[in-house]
Amino acid sequence: MLIFERSKPGRVNAPQAPLTEQACDDIPQQFRRKQRAALPEVSEMQAVRHYTRLSQQNFSIDTHFYPLGSCTMKYNPRGCNTLSMLPGFLQRHPQSPANLSQGFFACMYELQEILKEVTGMQAVSLAPMAGAQGEFAGVAMIRAYHKANNDEGRTEILVPDAAHGTNPATATMCNYKVKEIPTNAEGDVDLETLKQLVGPHTAGIMLTNPSTLGVFERHIQEIADIVHQAGGLLYYDGANLNAILGKVKPGDMGFDVIHMNLHKTFSTPHGGGGPGAGPVGVSKRLEPFLPVPLVARVKDEYHLLTEKDRPQSMGQLSAFMGNAGVLLRAYVYARMLGREGMQRVAEYATLNANYMMALMARAGFDLAYPGRRATHEFIVSLKKQARELGVNAMDFAKRLLDYGFHAPTTYFPLLVPECLLIEPTETEDKTVLDGFVEVMQKIAEEAKHDPEKLKGAPYTMPVRRLDDIKAAKELDLAWNG
Amino acid sequence: MLIFERSKPGRVNAPQAPLTEQACDDIPQQFRRKQRAALPEVSEMQAVRHYTRLSQQNFSIDTHFYPLGSCTMKYNPRGCNTLSMLPGFLQRHPQSPANLSQGFFACMYELQEILKEVTGMQAVSLAPMAGAQGEFAGVAMIRAYHKANNDEGRTEILVPDAAHGTNPATATMCNYKVKEIPTNAEGDVDLETLKQLVGPHTAGIMLTNPSTLGVFERHIQEIADIVHQAGGLLYYDGANLNAILGKVKPGDMGFDVIHMNLHKTFSTPHGGGGPGAGPVGVSKRLEPFLPVPLVARVKDEYHLLTEKDRPQSMGQLSAFMGNAGVLLRAYVYARMLGREGMQRVAEYATLNANYMMALMARAGFDLAYPGRRATHEFIVSLKKQARELGVNAMDFAKRLLDYGFHAPTTYFPLLVPECLLIEPTETEDKTVLDGFVEVMQKIAEEAKHDPEKLKGAPYTMPVRRLDDIKAAKELDLAWNG
Amino acid sequence: MPFIPHTDDEVREMLETIGVDSIDDLFDEIPAGLTAATAGRIPQGINEMEISRIMHERAGQDARTLCFAGGGAYEHHIPAAVWEITTRGEFYTAYTPYQAEASQGTLQLLYEYQTMMTRLTAMDISNASLYDGASALAEAVLMAVRANRKSKSKRILVPRTLHPAYRKVAHTIVHNQGIVLQELEYDPQGGHLDPACLPADPGDVTALVIPQPNFFGVLEEVDRLTDWAHAHNILVIAVVNPIALALLTPPGEWGEKGADIVCGEGQPLGAPLSSGGPYFGFMCCRKEFVRQMPGRIIGRTTDLEGKPGYTLTLQAREQHIRRSKATSNICTNQGLLVTAATIYMALLGPQGLERVAASSHANTRRLVEKLGAIKGVSKVFERPYFHEAVFRFDLPLEDILRALSVQGIVGGVRLTEDYPELGNCLLVCATETKTEADLDTLAEALQRISLRLQANRCPVQPKMA
Amino acid sequence: MPFIPHTDDEVREMLETIGVDSIDDLFDEIPAGLTAATAGRIPQGINEMEISRIMHERAGQDARTLCFAGGGAYEHHIPAAVWEITTRGEFYTAYTPYQAEASQGTLQLLYEYQTMMTRLTAMDISNASLYDGASALAEAVLMAVRANRKSKSKRILVPRTLHPAYRKVAHTIVHNQGIVLQELEYDPQGGHLDPACLPADPGDVTALVIPQPNFFGVLEEVDRLTDWAHAHNILVIAVVNPIALALLTPPGEWGEKGADIVCGEGQPLGAPLSSGGPYFGFMCCRKEFVRQMPGRIIGRTTDLEGKPGYTLTLQAREQHIRRSKATSNICTNQGLLVTAATIYMALLGPQGLERVAASSHANTRRLVEKLGAIKGVSKVFERPYFHEAVFRFDLPLEDILRALSVQGIVGGVRLTEDYPELGNCLLVCATETKTEADLDTLAEALQRISLRLQANRCPVQPKMA
Ligand SMILES: Cc1ncc(COP(=O)(O)O)c(C=O)c1O
Numbered sequence A, B: 001m002l003i004f005e006r007s008k009p010g011r012v013n014a015p016q017a018p019l020t021e022q023a024c025d026d027i028p029q030q031f032r033r034k035q036r037a038a039l040p041e042v043s044e045m046q047a048v049r050h051y052t053r054l055s056q057q058n059f060s061i062d063t064h065f066y067p068l069g070s071c072t073m074k075y076n077p078r079g080c081n082t083l084s085m086l087p088g089f090l091q092r093h094p095q096s097p098a099n100l101s102q103g104f105f106a107c108m109y110e111l112q113e114i115l116k117e118v119t120g121m122q123a124v125s126l127a128p129m130a131g132a133q134g135e136f137a138g139v140a141m142i143r144a145y146h147k148a149n150n151d152e153g154r155t156e157i158l159v160p161d162a163a164h165g166t167n168p169a170t171a172t173m174c175n176y177k178v179k180e181i182p183t184n185a186e187g188d189v190d191l192e193t194l195k196q197l198v199g200p201h202t203a204g205i206m207l208t209n210p211s212t213l214g215v216f217e218r219h220i221q222e223i224a225d226i227v228h229q230a231g232g233l234l235y236y237d238g239a240n241l242n243a244i245l246g247k248v249k250p251g252d253m254g255f256d257v258i259h260m261n262l263h264k265t266f267s268t269p270h271g272g273g274g275p276g277a278g279p280v281g282v283s284k285r286l287e288p289f290l291p292v293p294l295v296a297r298v299k300d301e302y303h304l305l306t307e308k309d310r311p312q313s314m315g316q317l318s319a320f321m322g323n324a325g326v327l328l329r330a331y332v333y334a335r336m337l338g339r340e341g342m343q344r345v346a347e348y349a350t351l352n353a354n355y356m357m358a359l360m361a362r363a364g365f366d367l368a369y370p371g372r373r374a375t376h377e378f379i380v381s382l383k384k385q386a387r388e389l390g391v392n393a394m395d396f397a398k399r400l401l402d403y404g405f406h407a408p409t410t411y412f413p414l415l416v417p418e419c420l421l422i423e424p425t426e427t428e429d430k431t432v433l434d435g436f437v438e439v440m441q442k443i444a445e446e447a448k449h450d451p452e453k454l455k456g457a458p459y460t461m462p463v464r465r466l467d468d469i470k471a472a473k474e475l476d477l478a479w480n481g
Numbered sequence C, D: 001m002p003f004i005p006h007t008d009d010e011v012r013e014m015l016e017t018i019g020v021d022s023i024d025d026l027f028d029e030i031p032a033g034l035t036a037a038t039a040g041r042i043p044q045g046i047n048e049m050e051i052s053r054i055m056h057e058r059a060g061q062d063a064r065t066l067c068f069a070g071g072g073a074y075e076h077h078i079p080a081a082v083w084e085i086t087t088r089g090e091f092y093t094a095y096t097p098y099q100a101e102a103s104q105g106t107l108q109l110l111y112e113y114q115t116m117m118t119r120l121t122a123m124d125i126s127n128a129s130l131y132d133g134a135s136a137l138a139e140a141v142l143m144a145v146r147a148n149r150k151s152k153s154k155r156i157l158v159p160r161t162l163h164p165a166y167r168k169v170a171h172t173i174v175h176n177q178g179i180v181l182q183e184l185e186y187d188p189q190g191g192h193l194d195p196a197c198l199p200a201d202p203g204d205v206t207a208l209v210i211p212q213p214n215f216f217g218v219l220e221e222v223d224r225l226t227d228w229a230h231a232h233n234i235l236v237i238a239v240v241n242p243i244a245l246a247l248l249t250p251p252g253e254w255g256e257k258g259a260d261i262v263c264g265e266g267q268p269l270g271a272p273l274s275s276g277g278p279y280f281g282f283m284c285c286r287k288e289f290v291r292q293m294p295g296r297i298i299g300r301t302t303d304l305e306g307k308p309g310y311t312l313t314l315q316a317r318e319q320h321i322r323r324s325k326a327t328s329n330i331c332t333n334q335g336l337l338v339t340a341a342t343i344y345m346a347l348l349g350p351q352g353l354e355r356v357a358a359s360s361h362a363n364t365r366r367l368v369e370k371l372g373a374i375k376g377v378s379k380v381f382e383r384p385y386f387h388e389a390v391f392r393f394d395l396p397l398e399d400i401l402r403a404l405s406v407q408g409i410v411g412g413v414r415l416t417e418d419y420p421e422l423g424n425c426l427l428v429c430a431t432e433t434k435t436e437a438d439l440d441t442l443a444e445a446l447q448r449i450s451l452r453l454q455a456n457r458c459p460v461q462p463k464m465a
């Protein structure tokens, strides 16, 4: 039932409305709304009950194992939420003067420093509001750099075919042409093709390392050399930073610019879609182009650097300073981990993934890259099952829900047919991983004996399998009841 | 699965433990624990996930209609929680000096004043921690009063047979003998018997008005006269205050002492069993006996009155000053309602109950007191269904759960066979009440055609019907896995 | 209308269905003289925004103190997860789990709580909470009177080292039934109940109350006291701090046979100081006394299909069934606090709890050293203690505490009223929440204040000679 | 180990299963030179208690200000229920609802949100959020370029009355694609874009951006501007404040045909000020442009049994399907803020929202009167406005703001940098959260400060004659 179906005309939730009506007769009639917007008219309890019950229809980290590859669904410490929601932080206006902002600025400054250190970059801006915006900032900086060097013939960005969709989409937004680089059978970038594609048109390359295939790009240093020698820059998509946090620094690999998804590696919550934060880090030569604002410290006082201080900045990305509340959460998390804790993140995320990969292989599932180590995630292909039994990755995914596990990422990356990209994260314990593999085995059995069972799944969710095609064909995007 | 079953030896939730181990070698070995207590060893996420999922197995006001008679399950405004949990309130030590307590004391003082005014009593103490403790305080004050008057031959307390179990139990705790007074066919106290029972042994009478039968005691003034003339005092069980809040004052009815269940009428949450708060109000003559502490105001400063200031006090009921956090919630609620709002509580609670009663009668259910107005609750008897169809009140109750409604109170009061005591409260809207009656009708149909269906209910809860007899016979009160 | 969802149309329809003209008609059975109530002195209703402002201001008034008071209420770090989960609507707004099938969340949690408490105390049985530590002791006394069939005296021995408020509350609640709490003096050096001073033949005594640690923070000779009591058919009621139990011998292992009834204040397990409540009282006992236990108890059983589930059990002890013969009048308890405590214990685990206890104790030890170095301040008792200690001040305590409070410091709990014989004494506690800097803040403030008071007290007097 | 549940035994078993000796072996494919990273400058880990202390202190440093700044971020009362529900684990820790059947909570809520936004704006379609108001405008510009098939110019008219940061952000994001934002001057008396000044023949223009109210709080002639644009095949992008829409004509009803694309900052709907984020950008459009819409969209559909349900739809617009040809690169959006906004709107309802708007405006009007009475302070623009107004100060604004801040008052948003031609100007806003006393506090503080500055400025000069 929709909230609108609970609405009754004339109902007012009095405790939430200012008590007196105000005439506003100074606003001429021509500017005034003729009719009230048909928002729901419900009591406070109706709203609370409605949304509390809706919430219960979700899977989430706080209720389920959620091994969604590339998404790093790890535990979001409750302390990060509570401490970022302290009244002093919530009430601060973005334009508050610096003398009323030192507490907040201190957190932001220290977060910049932590991110610099753990990534091995020269400078960090916290401005981007998600990974994709970080990518935008990064590629726009590459563009600004070439422009500043009067090197504007560089019109292409190289992107491996395994890359996340935001990479090519971002390149386009920055007006670059996208050149795809194929992946070889072992999951590494095809170096020969790379060498052919690279050249004076190359503005840069966008790489995810470990890649979205769940393997570490072994020739990263060679790639860096090839691209750099051609005059291009290297962009690091930090979505998979969890795999190497505190162990390997993108700066050491030769990257010029990186973004980090704090809502992955730094455990800020995904919130059913967002918000996130996508800080960018850069090497020395890109520093002048960083997005503003930045937090600077002079003696023991903090202040913001804006366009005025940073004339070459690629610009401002939000009305104020990005997703501050998310940054606070990441700061709290980073301080709780500390330097040793970060390294452990990478280690145990990797341990969990390799352990699950070993179990899955034993259970008879085909690995996409059986000869390789898993990083923090790995890929299983259900091509065989699809061919032999007529059940596909989606059927497995839906059936998993019935067993109380969120499905892994399906059909991404596109390279591997019928793939499941599985990322357990470091915060899950062995029992859960064992349980998941057992259930996968059970489903594989079901697929053999009763494939229709899988096709009809899920059975225990609030709805049965939804008709996506109808949704796109008979568009119903707003209630008109 | 129990939290203990998720435990693994050696697991530590590091962010919640002080970082360093301390030797404490000054505490001699003879006093020391030999072995750690076998508490669960789980990660923070395991605990969060476990208890989040457990919570989802509950019905609650925030998720379900909960028409539990005598319990006043109304909406618990979220603002009351948020505002009572502000750091300044949570951090205050109960022994903080008065100059660091003025904010908190102000709330308590004003709450005392509000409760005095809305009940028409002379003075109020916030000390009791629940209704039953309020009852204890009240009856102990009656005892102290008679003692102060050297009138110690009064050894009996009169209690109507419809009374809540806490009434006779309380009388016993105060060393009184309990005399039961029968209820007449119309739900009023049997005046003739009362007159016979009352006498020089009578210390007082405990009355609930409206009574637990869902009717207002019409002869209350006569009862008051009878008891007072015999030298007894009148105790008002305020569990049903919601029915008359702001409309009728117990003080005006002639009561000498009352308790209020703030967790009912003042909408503090029930918390799955508590905490509550049971402030007591008294007439002039009982004022010296009030439990301590009390909050007093001198000029614009607040301070606590203790036994020293109140030598005749019946005493102290808790180590400090009762359920302060609950009192804060009630204060916030009372301020939001204001005087008009309180009256409306009684009016709409009564409207809802009478409306449901009318619907239930139309739907063919037998009312316990068909000739009477409902107060804020009313009783349906399923005696007929039990006799004719072999399904009882418990079967109806369990089946209701399957339809998404919490059951009304069953088998209380004990007077009415196969009873359902239904209290909708003022915060539910008509659609919900209509829905409930419809479902009751549906169940009545099921009872006719498929009584086994009811006997087997519920079907959709986390467990099927539980074996209470086994629970009591084969006691398993702690996990020994 | 605040929290009332009715529209005018609905009210009209509902009145029609009932068959009356107005809501007021529904009150027509109430004698006319009674319904004319007004409540003019109650302020008009305000909205959430306005009350928010008031509450923020008032909370702000009392906030940000540095607190060294304990005395039965202790400031421990509470993991954020505890109250974020505890206040979820499903826990926060549920009733007592009378419909077990629709309350498995609360019921299973309570069963887990009972298990944790039995393990912490090394007892067989735990109930699902009482109001607070003090009233729990009162219930324990009543229970002992029921349980000790060999004793007819209703005489309970209570050492003066027990929390004074506990003694008062117990008296308030039990004295009407002719139960006598007989106080036992403490050893002035040790600050404990000296077992050597116990009578060889105590006569008919129902129970002995043993606090551990006692109100002064001092550790009692629990083994010897327990054995002495049992030797004389006296039941032992232990009053313990649950955090301390992470380090100290659990009452179930005191002496030869262990304590019979255990109770205490649950606050240290996840409840904020919150001006003294809501907290919760816990109570555990030996198996043979389970039917004398007051309060709710949850049992594990099975459903129609044999699946395990949880339900209220042994309700025949309770007021709603047994009425005037119930073990107690308690009905509403402190369920939500138990929810917090259960989550707290799960989050801390055995090792975490032990570290909290040890770290609190270590901080207090450091504080003892620092304060001991101040002139005019001396530690009073010499026996082993846990995380709390008594100091005597040469200067007037009231002035010192007032001066501290002006700096936002709550210096401790004053003992003068309840223990006049001790003189100017203060009970001081530093839990794991205190840093070295905090300890120094208190020590330095005391030093400064002492010097100032000293100076004021003996104004430089013109030398006569 | 913080947030890592592994016991030593488990690690051993797992390594055995994998067939390696140590965790380090799992990193053996990484070139050796790379794995030697250290991060020595990152502080050691601390526990929740310790970071709590730090955060409480820092939050305390910036707390308890009285804020009259608006300028795109407004302090409204947020019902307690909003964030208590929004931060429930099931909303807070869920991912983007890719598995629709396991995400009906989020999906239905988003569908309700979309419905609310279409009703508030009187548009056909809403997406499920963008990052913030400024970046939403950038996306709207890109969308207009895609949608306006009749225009080839990529020329967008942007009045200078639009929020300066929005102009900057839009430029940052769109300029690489050769899109030009051409600024239009405002009327210096009215503080608005005067429709009379628009060219009769603007040439090939892709879109006109119309803010309502504009950055100065002034109301634009939205009907005439919209009709002018449409007459020249120019798409209209409305930038609106959602709270203002409770009072003002919704963009879907501007002029003859209504705006084409609507976007804005969602913060006023339930998001705390929170230093500028996370907020959310909303975007609505006419039905015919739905396939040009960036960001996620939720559709209602049915399941295998015909029961209604909700799912992500039109994903072919998005980067994960369309890659380099997507309508935008956006992936993660601001879902949790939309959750809060949806609950906020449900709790307020149409009448509540109207009262918030009206009461904010009434407060600002009162403030305008009070400030207008101060010497050296004058209101700058004369046209109708909504809940925000520009004041010019005779004295140096910087000094005034500094003096206010020392008293914990955030006086407003300085316009000097972005509008140097206006001189010493401040944008001031008083929402419904301000009491009469608050308004007086500001007015009196300004009065006092002015007098003092005045005095300092003209030190009593010794009269020469
Ligand atoms: C590999 C990769 N790159 C980029 C992104 C985009 O990040 P965001 O969703 O924060 O915009 C993601 C996240 O989904 C990702 O997995």
Ligand SMILES: Cc1ncc(COP(=O)(O)O)c(C=O)c1O
Residues within 6 Å of the ligand: B070, B071, B130, B131, B132, B133, B164, B166, B167, B208, B212, B237, B239, B240, B261, B276, B277, B278, C330, C331, C332
């Ligand atoms: C009529 C009546 N009296 C007394 C009580 C006891 O109140 P409490 O549960 O707060 O102790 C109740 C509550 O259950 C009740 O309904």
